[in-house]
Structures are given as structure tokens and as C-alpha cells.
Amino acid sequence: xxxxxxxxxxxxxxxxxxxxxxxxxxxxxxxxxxxxxxxxxxxxxxxxxxxxxxxxxxxxxxxxxxxxxxxxxxxxxxxxxxxxxxxxxxxxxxxxxxxxxxxxxxxxxxxxxxxxxxxxxxxxxxxxxxxxxxxxxxxxxxxxxxxxxxxxxxxxxxxxxxxxxxxxxxxxxxxxxxxxxxxxxxxxxxxxxxxxxxxxxxxxxxxxxxxxxxxxxxxxxxxxxxxxxxxxxxxxxxxxxxxxxxxxxxxxxxxxxxxxxxxxxxxxxxxxxxxxxxxxxxxxxxxxxxxxxxxxxxxxxxxxxxxxxxxxxxxxxxxxxxxxxxxxxxxxxxxxxxxxxxxxxxxxxxxxxxxxxxxxx
Amino acid sequence: xxxxxxxxxxxxxxxxxxxxxxxxxxxxxxxxxxxxxxxxxxxxxxxxxxxxxxxxxxxxxxxxxxxxxxxxxxxxxxxxxxxxxxxxxxxxxxxxxxxxxxxxxxxxxxxxxxxxxxxxxxxxxxxxxxxxxxxxxxxxxxxxxxxxxxxxxxxxxxxxxxxxxxxxxxxxxxxxxxxxxxxxxxxxxxxxxxxxxxxxxxxxxxxxxxxxxxxxxxxxxxxxxxxxxxxxxxxxxxxxxxxxxxxxxxxxxxxxxxxxxxxxxxxxxxxxxxxxxxxxxx
Numbered sequence: 312x313x314x315x316x317x318x319x320x321x322x323x324x325x326x327x328x329x330x331x332x333x334x335x336x337x338x339x340x341x342x343x344x345x346x347x348x349x350x351x352x353x354x355x356x357x358x359x360x361x362x363x364x365x366x367x368x369x370x371x372x373x374x375x376x377x378x379x380x381x382x383x384x385x386x387x388x389x390x391x392x393x394x395x396x397x398x399x400x401x402x403x404x405x406x407x408x409x410x411x412x413x414x415x416x417x418x419x420x421x422x423x424x425x426x427x428x429x430x431x432x433x434x435x436x437x438x439x440x441x442x443x444x445x446x447x448x449x450x451x452x453x454x455x456x457x458x459x460x461x462x463x464x465x466x467x468x469x470x471x472x473x474x475x476x477x478x479x480x481x482x483x484x485x486x487x488x489x490x491x492x493x494x495x496x497x498x499x500x501x502x503x504x505x506x507x508x509x510x511x512x513x514x515x516x517x518x519x520x521x522x523x524x525x526x527x528x529x530x531x532x533x534x535x536x537x538x539x540x541x542x543x544x545x546x547x548x549x550x551x552x553x554x555x556x557x558x559x560x561x562x563x564x565x566x567x568x569x570x571x572x573x574x575x576x577x578x579x580x581x582x583x584x585x586x587x588x589x590x591x592x593x594x595x596x597x598x599x600x601x602x603x604x605x606x607x608x609x610x611x612x613x614x615x616x617x618x619x620x621x622x623x624x625x626x627x628x629x630x631x632x633x634x635x636x637x638x639x640x641x642x643x644x645x646x647x648x649x650x651x652x653x654x655x656x657x658x659x660x661x662x663x664x665x666x667x668x669x670x671x672x
Numbered sequence: 673x674x675x676x677x678x679x680x681x682x683x684x685x686x687x688x689x690x691x692x693x694x695x696x697x698x699x700x701x702x703x704x705x706x707x708x709x710x711x712x713x714x715x716x717x718x719x720x721x722x723x724x725x726x727x728x729x730x731x732x733x734x735x736x737x738x739x740x741x742x743x744x745x746x747x748x749x750x751x752x753x754x755x756x757x758x759x760x761x762x763x764x765x766x767x768x769x770x771x772x773x774x775x776x777x778x779x780x781x782x783x784x785x786x787x788x789x790x791x792x793x794x795x796x797x798x799x800x801x802x803x804x805x806x807x808x809x810x811x812x813x814x815x816x817x818x819x820x821x822x823x824x825x826x827x828x829x830x831x832x833x834x835x836x837x838x839x840x841x842x843x844x845x846x847x848x849x850x851x852x853x854x855x856x857x858x859x860x861x862x863x864x865x866x867x868x869x870x871x872x873x874x875x876x877x878x879x880x881x882x883x884x885x886x887x888x889x890x891x892x893x894x895x896x897x898x899x900x901x902x903x904x905x906x907x908x909x910x911x912x913x914x915x916x917x918x919x920x921x922x923x924x925x926x927x928x929x930x931x932x933x934x935x936x937x938x939x940x941x942x943x944x945x946x947x948x949x950x951x952x953x954x
Contacts, residue, residue, distance in 0.1 A: 381682050384729050384771075390707070391729055391769045395680055426937065427922040430680045569926030572919045574730050582730035584682075586919075589926070596927060599917045600734065600755035603890075605930075615929075624932040 313487040315501035322483050326405050333403040362451040365408050369565040374435045378587050386580040403440035409465035410637035412443050414565025416471045420629040421568050443472035449522035456638030458651050461528035464635045466519050479511050525651050533654040536661040538623035546660040551610025553646035558590030560640035566633045591615050617653050681922050684727035684771025685711045689764050696830050703748040718742055719779030720804035721941045725921045727771030728760040735918045739800045741807035750800045776921040777940050780805050789817040789878040793896050795824050795866050795888025799832050801913045802887050819846035824866030828852050828859040867899040879904045886912045907945035914940050
């Protein structure tokens with residue numbers, strides 16, 4: 312393992328090192344439970360947090376902004392001029408959690424895979440440096456809804472980061488995931504580690520894994536029932552009945568990909584085409600011009616979201632699952648139909664049905 | 673359709689409107705060409721059944737079937753006025769510019785139907801995507817067996833491409849059977865839903881070695897499928913082209929996803945066997 316150690320007192324100095332040639336994004340504490348990612352400036356650099364509850368608004372927006380300009384269209388004599396607007400800024404996210412890292416990996420698979428590559432995503436992603444912080448503090452880092460141990464995405468990511476930091480107490484263990492990450496080790500802040508540090512890492516992870524509150528989200532069962540079409544209509548209806556159609560689950564999801572496109576006026580005879588995050592929970596998501604809507608009932612739309620995330624077909628199509636176990640949907644859902652709950656509802660209802668069917672034979 | 677990795681898949685290419693032809697109420701045909709002749713050449717290789725994204729400056733973008741056959745020299749869209757973007761297109765004058773990108777989607781595998789009879793069943797503006805296939809098949813007439821068109825609309829004046837249908841309907845061409853729901857305007861032909869044409873005296877629909885193409889509103893689709901299955905058609909020999917709300921056309925925006933398929937990249941052409949397996953109503 313390409314690893315070094317760094318003194319506890321020196322960890323935040325890394326932010327300054329990265330700021331030399333990146334816009335650095337880091338997590339901060341707001342009021343109460345509120346936490347958020349923001350750009351590090353001279354004013355707020357002292358307040359960057361290492362251990363804190365993962366912000367609800369996912370760092371996904373640095374590769375897929377909530378509202379993103381695609382191109383500008385200007386009417387000129389005899390024609391229309393179209394000019395794409397790209398964002399090529401170099402960014403670093405300091406303190407991204409393992410679940411969100413898996414989310415970005417999923418977006419990579421989705422936006423850069425298959426026949427068409429998304430150039431907007433690609434440019435942002437290419438210029439992004441990721442510093443992962445392992446969740447080790449059961450009080451601060453791990454929320455009630457966190458279930459990355461069930462999706463196998465955390466608490467310590469195995470890949471997809473440039474640099475990974477893990478709190479060992481007096482020192483942090485730094486692991487490089489890419490050559491760019493390893494290049495940072497030339498900085499004197501990093502010191503050679505000892506085998507004892509790796510042993511300490513294993514020991515801490517072993518302990519942390521057992522401190523998750525949600526550890527029984529039986530994904531394999533849910534994936535099996537959903538993929539085989541064994542989930543009864545009543546189960547989807549029960550889930551749909553609890554959905555308030557706010558779209559919150561999709562907006563906080565680090566692995567949701569859907570967007571809508573809209574034109575807006577930016578000047579006299581000049582327009583900008585923007586894309587915005589969209590949500591399959593909303594009624595208008597599938598409504599066609601003329602008013603026909605193939606997906607009318609709310610449970611159809613809930614079915615859609617969970618089918619998209621849990622069916623084996625899509626997992627195989629992207630070689631990655633569209634749920635990373637961050638638990639945000641569970642935290643924000645007023646109807647209490649976040650992913651772990653839905654997995655449990657599907658498993659319980661479908662297993663019961665299977666038992667009944669077997670008894671009937 | 674493998675776009676080069678550096679290409680911006682969302683950028684429309686400038687196109688010029690050449691002329692507009694009134695078809696039926698609220699439906700017009702727009703003949704156009706790309707400003708860049710290289711774009712035009714590349715685009716012209718589309719397959720019947722594919723679609724394109726049409727962009728109107730400051731209004732938005734919508735997916736539109738390609739009614740022309742690649743064997744024809746001109747490209748055009750036939751568009752019904754349904755919303756703000758189609759309204760903006762309807763208001764354009766010849767010489768005005770708009771944007772087009774595509775072609776997208778899988779299209780009909782026309783070579784796979786060589787040697788077979790083709791039965792086209794369309795309702796209303798469902799004839800638009802099938803027109804491409806029909807013209808293509810007539811151009812390669814010796815490759816196909818019998819060609820039949822069953823076409824229905826609500827009123828006689830809502831029958832689309834009527835002049836073309838009459839022109840194609842000739843010995844060695846195709847057989848065309850028309851139906852309307854309401855016989856107005858001195859209509860002398862058949863009155864009833866399109867499926868009732870199958871049972872009209874004198875009509876004989878081949879089933880063996882035959883592929884049926886179905887396109888129309890969902891209600892018509894359900895009933896025609898029922899009729900075809902009753903006549904002995906197998907699921908994989910019934911093909912349709914689906915329509916969905918789409919924003920990107922390239923499998924990214926997520927709007928057109930039905931069950932396990934993205935209509936824009938996995939479709940819009942599906943066999944009925946595939947449609948049944950999508951896992952969602954269409």
C-alpha cells in the first residue's frame with residue numbers, strides 16, 4: 312500500500328497545499344445538525360471539519376451541478392450562433408465520504424459509459440481531485456440512517472479516491488489511490504509509517520463496523536425479488552402511499568442521475584440552455600406534450616425509483632449499483648420510505664408471499 | 673451510433689427550414705437541411721424508425737420521428753402542434769433557422785424483414801414513424817412479400833399522407849385500407865376502429881412469414897395487439913415504436929426509461945415480445 316502518516320495537527324494544512332492550484336471544497340458545520348460542503352476561503356479555512364455528519368446536500372453537485380449551463384444561443388444576422396459553456400476549473404473535494412465516493416464512481420459509469428459520453432461531466436470529473444476521509448467517529452460521522460456496511464461502500468473506500476485519510480488518533484494514515492495522490496507524498500507533511508499503523512487501521516475499522524445502527528438492510532434479497540418481478544403490486548402501493556412526492560430522496564441522492572433541460576433568456580436575443588436535476592417522484596417527470604402521462608399513480612413512480620436502483624439488470628448494465636448506502640433518503644423522507652426501509656418492506660412482504668405460495672402447493 | 677468521445681452530444685446543429693406543407697389540422701410537414709453539408713451527409717444515413725431532437729431557440733427541444741426514408745433525397749419532420757416547442761416550430765418561416773441533432777435510437781432492422789410480408793397498422797399520427805419503413809420497403813420492393821397498410825383516424829380530414837398513400841396503392845406496390853371513427857365530409861369508405869379493417873369482407877391478412885408494425889395511441893395499440901395475437905401473430909413478429917417524454921435522446925436524462933429500457937437508446941423500436949418484458953405498462 313502506498314501509505315504515509317501525517318500528524319493530526321498537520322491534516323488541515325493539506326487543504327492549504329491543495330488550495331495552491333485547486334478550488335478546494337470542504338465540509339463545514341452549520342447550525343444544529345446542519346452541515347454543508349463549501350469552497351474554502353481565507354475567511355472560513357479555520358472552520359473546515361474532519362469529523363461531522365455527512366451533509367445532506369451531496370458533493371455530487373461539483374460534477375453534476377444542480378443547475379448547469381450547457382450552451383448559449385445567440386440570434387445573429389441570418390442564423391443562430393451556438394457556443395458551449397464548459398467548466399474546466401480544477402477542484403479538490405477534501406473530506407468526501409466513502410459513500411459519496413462510490414456515488415461519483417456510479418456517475419462515472421453512467422455518464423462516461425456506454426455509447427454516449429457526457430462532455431460536461433467529463434470535463435468536471437477530469438479536473439477533480441478527491442480526498443476521502445474515512446468515517447471513524449461513531450458519534451459524529453455515523454448517522455442513524457448510514458448503511459454503507461450493507462452496500463459494501465464503506466466506512467473505508469477501497470478505491471476511487473486520489474488520497475484517503477483515516478484518523479488513527481495521534482496521527483492520520485494517508486493512502487494514495489492514484490499517481491496524483493501519491494505525488495502529494497513529496498510534501499514534508501507526510502512521514503513514513505510503520506506496520507503498527509496499518510494494524511491500528513484494521514483494528515479501528517473492525518470496531519467502527521460494529522457501531523453502525525443500520526446494519527440489516529438485506530440488499531441481496533431485495534435485488535432478487537425486484538429482479539425476478541416477485542414484488543407484489545400491493546407492496547409498491549404500500550410504499551407509494553407513504554410517498555409525499557416531494558422529490559427529496561432524489562435531490563439528496565449521490566447516485567441519482569436524472570435531469571431535465573430548459574432554455575432561459577440571458578440577454579436580448581440570447582438564450583442559455585440549462586440542465587437541472589429532476590426527480591422521478593414528481594408527476595410531471597413522464598408527462599408528454601399533449602398531457603398524456605404513462606406513469607400516473609404515485610406508486611408507479613416509487614416503483615420506478617427503487618426498480619431502477621435495485622434491479623439486477625441495471626446493476627449489470629452499469630457494473631455498479633445506484634445506491635451507495637449514505638442513508639440520506641432515509642433521513643430526509645417524511646413518509647419514512649428511504650432505501651433501507653423499502654428494502655426491508657420488499658423483503659418482508661415478498662418473503663411472506665413466497666412462504667404463502669409454498670404452503671398453498 | 674457511436675459518437676466520437678470528444679463530441680458534445682447535447683449541441684444542436686444549425687438547420688434551415690426550406691418549406692412547410694400543411695397536412696391535416698394542426699399537423700404540418702417541415703422540409704429542412706443542415707447549414708453544414710458535412711452534417712447533412714452524415715445525417716442522411718439514418719435508419720427507418722430513428723428519431724432526432726429538434727431545438728427551437730429559447731423555447732426548448734423535443735424528440736421527433738423521422739418520416740422520410742433514407743432513400744429519399746429530402747429530410748423533413750411531420751409535427752403536430754401540442755406544446756410550446758412545437759408551436760415555435762409551426763411559427764417558423766422558410767429560411768428561418770433552428771437546431772437538429774441525431775439521428776438517435778435503434779430504428780427498424782429492415783434487412784431482417786427481407787422475404788417477409790409487411791403489415792403496417794397505424795392510428796392517427798402514428799403513421800409518421802411508419803412512413804419511413806413504408807417508403808423504404810417500396811424502394812426495395814423485390815426484397816419484401818406483400819405490403820399492407822391499415823390506417824385509421826378519427827375523421828376523414830385527419831387522415832395523414834393521404835395523397836402519398838393513394839400514390840403507393842397500386843399493383844406491385846402496397847394494399848391500403850383506411851378507416852375512420854366518424855364518417856364525415858361525404859366519406860364513402862370504412863367506418864370503425866382500425867382493427868375492424870382486419871375483419872372487413874375481402875381483406876385477407878397474411879400471418880405466416882409476416883411482420884406487423886403497430887403505431888398509434890395507447891388505446892388503439894392495446895386493441896390492435898389483441899386482434900393480431902388472435903389472428904395468430906407471434907409476439908416477436910409484432911413490432912412497434914414507442915413514444916416518451918425525452919430530454920436528451922442519448923440515454924442520460926432518465927425521462928424515457930420504461931422498466932429495463934431507455935426508449936431513446938434501446939428503442940424506440942421494440943418487438944411486442946420485448947415490450948412484454950419491459951416490466952412496466954406502456
